[in-house]
Amino acid sequence: MRATSSVIVGRDAEIGILDEALESVRRGAGRAVFLVGEAGIGKSRLAGECALRAYDRDMPVLRGRATSTGLVVPFRPLVEALSSRFRAAGAPDDPELDPYRPALAGLVPEWRAAAAAPGYTISLVELAEALLRLLAVLGRERGCVILLEDLHDSDTETIAVVEYVVDNVADLPVLLVGTLRPDPGPASDLALAAELRNTATVAELEPLDEAAVRRMVDACLDARPGEVPPAAHRHLSERAGGNPYLVEVLLADLLDLGRLSRADGGWLLADHGEATVPTGAVRSWARRLGRLDEPVRELLLLAATLGGRFSVGALRAVTGLDDRALFAHLRSASEAGIIAPDGAAHDHYTFRHVLTADALRASLPPAEQAALARRAATAIERSAAELSAEGTGELSGEQSQLVATLRLAAGDKVAASRQFAQVGRQMLDAGASGSAAVLLERARGLAADGERDDVTVQLAIAQAESGRLTAASVLLDDLPPVLAGSRAAEERAQAHTQVAWVATMAEQQEEARRRIRAARGLLGSSPRPEQEAALVVVEGHLALLPEQEDRGGPGRLAGRERLKEAERSARHAALTAEQRGRPVVACQAWQLLALLSRQRGFDEADACLVRMLEVAEKHRLAVSRAEALVRLGTNAFMRTGEATQLETARAAAHELGSLAVLQTVDGLLAMQSVLGGRWDRAREIVERSVEASARLQNLSAHRYLLLVDATLAAHQGRAREQERALGRFRRAGGEESMLVPLQRGLCQAMGALMAEDRQRATAELDAALAWEREHPSFFYLSGRYGLRPLLRILEGGDGKGQGDAAGPGDGGRAAYEEALASPGGQLAWNRMFLGMADAVLRGRDGDAEGARRAVEEAGRAATVFPQAWHLALRLTAEAALADSWGDPVAWLRTAEEYFHEAGVQPVAGACRAVLRQAGVSVPQRRGGRERIPAELRTAGVTPREYEVFVLLMERPGNQQIAQRLCISPRTVEKHMASLMTKTGCVDRAALCALSAERAEEARGAPPAAARAAAT
Missing domain, CATH: 3.40.50.300 (P-loop containing nucleotide triphosphate hydrolases)
Incomplete structure (x- = not known):
């Protein structure tokens, strides 16, 4: 019952x-x-x-x-x-x-x-x-x-x-x-x-007290308070220890034995003496089993040997019963309340409580438990062999674990160890490194002396890949020595290499170097080419990281030589890995080469990435393929400012299902949106991805997104938001990363320019250059190849800035020529600033026509960078005014309009100040300017003048305009004269025609129709 x-x-x-x-x-x-x-x-x-x-x-x-x-x-x-x-x-x-x-x-x-x-x-x-x-x-x-x-x-x-x-x-x-x-x-x-x-x-959850046990027993029996004898309550409370499950088990035992029965007016407890009363759950379940049919009892004991949850297939293999008999016994056990179908899997059953299976197993003597376990393990292995088409007897991962557990219960530790180790290796290959570590740890504890070291090597890899680098290092360091060049040494060297790669990706440089040294020691003086290739790739990626032991970096000459050697080795490693059938290593090497070869031009970098893409597609390496597309998209974005290829890479990452790669692409797309002046889109991407990247522990993408956040605030002239974002960037280790040049140049220098602090901007750009001189750097948007040369030329350039290889008084030409000759100078963002620098130099030399052409060329490069272009116009206009070339007044008005609308008031105010110094009238910023078409705003038309302009489409007289606007006719005459000057109209009739044309355009009619109507 x-x-x-x-x-x-x-x-x-x-x-x-x-x-x-x-x-x-x-x-x-x-x-x-x-x-x-x-x-x-x-x-x-x-x-x-x-x-x-x-x-x-x-x-x-x-x-x-x-x-x-x-x-x-x-x-x-x-x-x-x-x-x-x-x-x-x-x-x-x-x-x-x-x-x-x-x-x-x-x-x-x-x-x-x-x-x-x-x-x-x-x-x-x-x-x-x-x-x-x-x-x-x-x-x-x-x-x-x-x-x-x-x-x-x-x-x-x-x-x-x-x-x-x-x-x-x-x-x-x-x-x-x-x-x-x-x-x-x-x-x-x-x-x-x-x-x-x-x-x-x-x-x-604490055990129930006596009062709670009484209420529970009454509820089980559907009894009113006082109906159940106090002795029954005491019996259950003392023996169950306040455990609700044991209360139910022992109560069921009292009912089955007839010791507790219903009588008229309540319940009665019969006193049969303590000798016949079970003293715990084990005896209770043993007694209950004794009342079941023999086949059902044996089935339940075998099921308990398989664990608290068991499959019908395993039980069929162990019992040898046909389906009819098997399911009949399972139904009987279910009706007795001992087992129940598992709702999560149609072919599994579970014991009603885990204590039930434990109690059933404990009811058998140890020798019988071992014999049942041995019988079950053998039956499962035999069944798998019969089902295998080749007769190999391969077990699934779950079956192997079950057999290992049964072998252990039967006392065969060595067999159990081998099964656990086999499943652990399978899980490690499938990426379940945490579960692999659990199983390999079990295998290691049970392994025979001759097999323990092999298991330890696999366990170290599993620990490293599941994020426990320290545990992995301890395991590898505690291994006994082996002969260099032996098979065991090669396996250990591969483990050291894999752990070194994990450490490098985690930016734990010293640990990575220790592992590489250990691997080389095990491989001896002549490792096989594919082994050397795997090590070289790790060492090459290490060469890119800023030195942790020396915050000042390796020094300019040492850094260059280190990178040259890394490139030579990586190229050889890439070819070797391809020839020796190591495509993953080959892709890692081509990726490294793509970064290192940027210093000679982006064509060569792209060629390396195309090779990486070909290898990845040939060998169906989805991750490598996505990473190649991301880096090709990044190069295209840097060259042109466009994001088309990045969007293609994002689609590939989405198809792959890699959140980490998606976040990397999102960071790049967000930066492209910042540079393109699409600030709302940049904000949306950052807000969507920055916290997720932190949770994902995707450190490189998280840092980049934080830098994008700070750069976005800097370009908008929001100094407080910029500093808050930079604070988060620093706390994430950003100032110990490769992003420092971008932080200094693209973020902080631009932020200073938005505050009209040119001196601070130059200092930030100089600091970025100093960092790049001392560290490997492959970021070409830091200002070194565009903005910095322009600022040096504008300030007259004394040639004494950090890194300039010129003598005093060269006017900033050395920085300009160095940038122009570099691959970075070919990128759209930098070409825009270098073009304006060229214009300033030509204007300074009296070549007004050459300066004009240079501005036009820079404008073509700046199509996708509206804010930077207007900043360049503002910066260059003063030089154009001083040297009498170009159209600086129009540039300043255009820039003033842009920055006013963008809310960057320091720059807008500076534009107005320069216009006034040039003797040009500057319109007041009254309400209603947003209604003025951009072309007229740029020309300097004021809100009041625009009110007059709108009325001219009806060809009214000055007196009519004055009456409608409540101003004097003389004021109307002044507005008319100003409008003709600003619009270039030769007379009143042309101005009226222009007004009618603009009105028709606003309503959607073709301009020609407006002209015909005006005549």
């Missing part, structure tokens, strides 16, 4: 916590709650109660449970949770989720078609961010709840994803509820750490 309580007792405080969290989530403030307690204490009941209360609030609920079999199955609770929602409701069709579908495809079967391209493994943080976005979309209207039970049994990957969600859920309408036991382990560490960080609430 089953005895279960229909109500929850003794958990008012915990229910209050969940209720408060649900209300918080409905208001859009996310929460995380962990329910912690021993097995059977009531965690799942509380989780179920939370689900019911969420349903009452019309909230979506997702519910998943970790496996209790001891098998490491990546993301099982998450897969089950998403399936529980989408199996019936279907996956949401929301455009916001489009970039995240490839990452989620492994968890949501409905999105398998959107899986990442072959050759790309979704990172843990990418998956966690995708899950976070999915939950936010589900909870957009009323909030949503995700319940994850038995986290203590979860795989490492699930724990990492849960930690990410917990740390980032505060501003989203999502409630995460996790249940776990207080046993030491990753789940317990996560809950405690989250509580210390105030990112989660931890509710520890």
Whole structure:
């Protein structure tokens, strides 16, 4: 007989916590709650109660449970949770989720078609961010709840994803509820750490007191208070220890034995003596098994040997039963309340509680337990061999883990170690490095002496790729010495190389160098070419990073020689890797070469990237293909200022499903939008990606996005916002990165110019150049190749600036000629400034026509950079006025109009001041200027003059205009004269015709019609 309580007792405080969290989530403030307690204490009941209360609030609920079999199955609770929602409701069709579908495809079967391209493994943080976005979309209207039970049994990957969600859920309408036991382990560490960080609430479930046990027993028996004998209450309270599950188990035992029975007016407890009373759950379940049919009893013991959750296939293989008999026994066990179908998988069953399986196993003597485990392992291996077409007997990852667990239970540690190691290597190859580390750690602890070192090498790689570089280093350093050049040495050298690559990407330079030294020591003096190529690629990427041990850098000469050597080695490595069948290394080498060869021109850099793209496409390396497209798009953007190829690269990254690559492209697109004056679009991209890149731990993209944010504020003349953004950039380590030249030149120098502080701008540009002289730098938009030469020429250039190779009084020509001869001088952004510098030099030499042509050439390069072009006009106009060339008045009026509309008042004011100094009338900034067409505003037409101009289309007399505008006829005459001067009209009739033409254009009629009407 089953005895279960229909109500929850003794958990008012915990229910209050969940209720408060649900209300918080409905208001859009996310929460995380962990329910912690021993097995059977009531965690799942509380989780179920939370689900019911969420349903009452019309909230979506997702519910998943970790496996209790001891098998490491990546993301099982998450897969089950998403399936529980989408199996019936279907996956949401929301455009916001489009970039995240490839990452989620492994968890949501409905999105398998959107899986990442072959050759790309979704990172843990990418998956966690995708899950976070999915939950936010589900909870957009009323909030949503995700319940994850038995986290203590979860795989490492699930724990990492849960930690990410917990740390980032505060501003989203999502409630995460996790249940776990207080046993030491990753789940317990996560809950405690989250509580210390105030990112989660931890509710520890205590045993029920006697009063709560009484209420629970009454609820189980549907009895009124006082109907159940006090002796029965004492019996259950003492033996269950306040554990609700054990209360139910022991109560069911009393009912089955007939010790507790219903009588007229209440319940009776028969006294049969303590000797016949079970003293715990183990004896209780042993007694209950004894009352079942023999086939059912044997089936349950074998099922318990397989764990708290078992598959029908495994049980069929172990028992040898046909389906009819097997399902008949399973049905009997289900009706007895011992097992139940697993809702997450149609071919699996679970024991009603994990304690049930433990108790059943414990009811057998150790020798019999071992014999059952041995029998089960052999049967599963035999079944796999029979099903294999080749008879190889290959097991799936889950089957291998189960067999390993059974072999261990049977006492065969060596066989268990080999199985764990095999599955660990498979998971490492599939990218599940955290789960791989767990399994390889188990294998290492069980391995025979001759096999332990091989497992340790694989474990070190798994630890490094899952972000635990220190643990990986300790493992590699503790390995016993081997003969250089031996097979074991080569395997270890490969591990050191892989760990070095991870360390380089994490910018841990010293650790990367230690690993490279160790690898070279193991390979000896003559490594094979492909081994040398892999090492050279890592060393080449290290050469690009600013030296950590010497903040001043390696010095100008040493830095140049280091890069030359890196380039020579990388080119040889690329060719070698291609010939030796190492396409990943080849792509990494061509990518490195593309960056290093920029110093000779972007054609050569693009050729390297095209080669990288060809290798990637030939070998179906999706990640390398996307990265090649991103870098080709970046070069095209730098050359022309256009973003067409970057958009193509973004589409490839989206198809790939790589959030990290997407964020890299987004940063570049945001910078292109800043330079192109599309500030709203730049802001939208930054706001969308900057926090996500931080959560993703995509440090390079995050730093770049922060710099874009600061650059955006600088170009808009918002000094306070610029400093706040730069503060975040510095805290992210930006001033120890390769972005310093851009920070100084593209951001801070431009910010100074927006404040009309030319001296500070020059100082920032000089600082950027000084940094570039001492460090490897491949950013050509820092001002060195465009803006800085222009400013030096405008100030007369004494030739003493840092890096200028000229003598005193050269007028800034040396900086100009150096920039013009470099690849950086061919980029559209720089050509614009260099063209204006050329114009100033020609005007200074008396070549007015040459200066005019230079301005026209610069204007063609500046088509996509409106703000920078107007800044260049403002900067150049003073020189043109002084040397009497060009059209400086028109330039200043155009620039003044632009910067006034952009809200950059210091520059607009400076333009007006220069105009006044030149003796030109400057219109007052009255209301209504926004109504004046741009052409007339640029010509200097004032709001009052425009009012007169609009009336002229009707050809009124001066007296009529004066009456309609309430001004004197003499004032009208002055406005008419000014309008003819500013518009170039020769007489009043032409001015009236122009007014009529503009009116017709505003209404959409062709200009010719307006001219005909005017005549």
